[in-house]
């Protein structure tokens with residue numbers, strides 16, 4: 001198989017980059033070792049679109065964060081991805097910390113934020129915005145341009161758009177080694193050999209390992225685990241903004257934020273780990289998360305947890321994003337060290353990678369005439385009015401069969417998710433695309449039904465349906 | 481279908497509770513009744529409980545879950561009660577407008593004179609537990625496993641550990657063993673089992689499956705499929721005792737860690753809820769705080785015996801029939817029930833002291849009590865005293881208020897049940 005460009009890694013970075021490249025007459029492969037897009041860090045993070053005052057001035061992070069956040073609303077709108085500009089608050093608990101808020105405000109200005117997008121609030125103003133805030137809070141930095149986005153939905157949407165425009169998505173296709181011969185990369189993968197003229201390395205925590213395959217030893221990723229609790233929708237309005245704690249010598253504390261779907265996310269912790277392939281959460285993770293969260297909002301309680309999970313930050317020793325042509329081979333572009341705010345920056349990163357590719361590409365990139373920047377808008381029964389539901393079911397009865405009771409997801413939506421351009425192949429894939437199984441019963445009720453639908457639509461026996469590919473089987477042989 | 485349907489009684493949920501309530505309402509003269517059930521068939525959770533042990537109290541014979549359910553399904557079929565299966569109720573309003581969807585009629589709206597909530601309950605999932613580790617496959621609720629084995633006919637595991645010794649956990653321990661799996665142990669956080677004694681004997685002891693009390697699962701190992709778990713002993717405050725951690729190799733962890741009444745619909749109409757039962761607050765006819773809306777079965781309180789579900793639901797069906805025949809005739813004056821020492825909750829939470837019938841109170845104790853008694857009292861006056869060899873949280877108790885006793889109770893009195901040593 002031959003491609004002009006091979007993108008390694010189908011996280012938010014690889015997928016948005018693929019979408020960007022799909023505007024051009026290029027043969028592009030999006031190569032992923034997992035069974036789906038968004039199966040690593042891009043599925044397990046805070047989902048915050050940071051305003052951009054946090055990053056150190058002058059760094060790539062600072063520039064791409066501010067630029068990415070500016071572009072986010074537009075990208076999400078085009079791709080039918082929920083994005084809400086709800087604003088963020090960095091909460092101070094002492095006058096000393098209020099000083100830090102002023103520094104953050106100043107840094108925001110230096111990084112290029114509008115002065116009127118930020119405001120330092122006293123306690124009274126803070127309580128008005130956040131009635132449940134701790135009595136110990138003395139003030140906060142309000143940042144109006146911060147927002148929340150669903151990170152996996154953005155990734156899926158970007159990949160679907162790319163696929164609609166001709167990008168080939170290759171799953172279960174881990175890259176094991178790379179040769180460079182006759183001006184061509186030859187990737188040895190789990191699915192055989194793939195040749196490509198250019199490589200974009202967007203392999204997340206493994207981006208250093210991929211770089212080493214071409215002899216580039218300049219990157220050094222140490223994974224850092226972040227652990228979260230996700231709370232039931234019944235406590236969905238305990239906060240109205242993204243609530244950060246003012247950073248101290250003790251660390252950053254955890255954030256509390258609404259999610260676009262009406263839950264509340266609390267976390268992350270920071271734990272240095274050595275296994276890049278396991279985001280297993282540690283014992284006491286939840287109690288640590290809540291201990292820290294209660295500093296900001298005392299009423300928040302572990303009792304409302306519906307699930308917990310971990311994600312791995314791709315932390316590079318330089319603490320900055322590493323984006324550019326490799327010194328070992330200029331046709332190999334690294335997009336590495338994409339730790340937070342990688343999601344917020346992702347639209348800008350994808351644009352930047354395109355610029356770099358253009359600068360090294362042999363010849364001109366030619367635009368396609370029929371490029372479609374969007375995707376088919378997914379049906380979301382749970383968000384529809386009764387009138388819309390009535391019409392929808394009248395058109396297609398499959399939308400009248402509710403499979404996930406907690407999140408009100410219909411059979412029609414699950415079938416759509418499986419048959420979309422980058423379709424779901426496993427239970428977690430259906431879950432990320434439709435929310436079936438993401439509610440308070442955590443698939444206790446719908447799990448078997450989702451498996452039946454996957455089995456039927458994909459035409460494979462039900463005991464071959466996995467949770468997330470590989471050996472994550474759910475059922476064994478038939479009963480006696 | 482665009483027009484609104486009109487029914488005297490809409491029953492939400494076609495499990496044993498919904499069916500018994502509908503039949504009783506029919507018997508008492510209610511005209512148009514419809515049962516809405518989201519599963520493909522009537523029967524509720526019983527359809528997957530193929531073990532026996534149902535109906536001992538009510539029919540005086542040992543039936544399997546489906547057998548018990550089918551007795552009711554037949555009666556419903558013989559009656560003129562309408563049934564819509566594969567139909568999910570998605571909302572109700574305070575005016576008792578019920579909205580449901582299915583793939584036959586599409587979108588359905590029903591204007592009901594009375595509504596009976598009989599939605600049953602769901603199992604508590606892993607999220608609520610602080611179990612460390614990965615998201616590997618092989619962790620599921622015991623009820624989900626039961627469905628895979630009994631309905632779909634597939635094994636969800638080979639080497640199994642069960643967390644939680646409630647009845648579902650115990651029954652699944654036996655079921656999986658009979659299907660050839662190795663059930664390594666059942667771990668229970670509390671110092672006693674939450675299940676019925678007969679299930680401990682018949683499901684664990686008879687198969688030599690160890691029951692580890694004051695023991696919990698603290699970590700799940702494995703990145704794709706579960707490869708093992710770490711268990712540990714806990715102290716009396718349920719904190720892990722350091723040094724007791726132990727690795728157990730297994731490919732499956734089944735959770736049987738409690739049931740939660742499914743009251744999302746009830747919350748839409750703002751009826752009063754009991755924080756302990758997680759079900760609605762009801763009077764002796766199982767009417768909720770919103771007149772015309774009744775609740776029975778597992779949606780009201782988690783039952784271990786379906787026989788009690790049936791009895792409770794018949795009361796609700798009768799209550800609904802009375803309401804429908806005369807919606808505005810309510811001369812109720814209420815006294816309130818309250819769990820005293822050792823009693824976790826009582827259903828009903830309030831009783832009409834003008835009731836012309838005696839009233840049975842159902843309650844659960846908070847701990848295991850040996851050689852004790854329960855006492856029902858109002859103020860200083862003791863109404864009932866009953867001794868028992870053993871009280872356990874897993875077994876529901878009851879006490880009957882006779883008409884004589886009701887006469888002694890005044891409006892707004894507190895009827896207290898407590899456990900005392902004898």
Ligand SMILES: Cc1cc2nc3c(=O)[nH]c(=O)nc-3n(C[C@H](O)[C@H](O)[C@H](O)COP(=O)(O)OP(=O)(O)OC[C@H]3O[C@@H](n4cnc5c(N)ncnc54)[C@H](O)[C@@H]3O)c2cc1C
Pocket residue numbers: 008009010011012013014031032033034037038039040041042043044045046047048049050173174175176202203204205206210224225226227268311312313314338339340341342343344345
């Ligand atoms: C705890 C935590 C919180 C965060 N919170 C935020 C936030 O609030 N806001 C924000 O902006 N950012 C946040 N981030 C950062 C953000 O999540 C990441 O920057 C972003 O998801 C990175 O995307 P990615 O595509 O680079 O990586 P990934 O999503 O990890 O994608 C890389 C992909 O490469 C694949 N891959 C790896 N090796 C190979 C191989 N050999 N062959 C083929 N494929 C391979 C992987 O399977 C994976 O799918 C957070 C991160 C963490 C961990």
Ligand SMILES: Cc1cc2nc3c(=O)[nH]c(=O)nc-3n(C[C@H](O)[C@H](O)[C@H](O)COP(=O)(O)OP(=O)(O)OC[C@H]3O[C@@H](n4cnc5c(N)ncnc54)[C@H](O)[C@@H]3O)c2cc1C
Pocket residue numbers: 492493494495496497498516517518519523524525526529532533534535567568569570598599600601623626647648651742745776777778779782783784785786787789
């Ligand atoms: C695994 C298990 C083992 C048991 N073992 C025994 C035993 O050995 N002996 C014994 O006597 N008892 C046993 N029980 C107890 C007894 O079976 C239950 O208490 C009884 O089934 C509860 O009846 P129900 O009708 O309240 O609930 P369910 O049987 O749960 O019925 C509720 C019905 O409502 C439907 N529903 C819910 N929401 C909606 C909606 N929005 N729209 C439409 N329909 C809806 C559901 O699909 C379900 O069919 C067991 C229970 C379980 C779970």
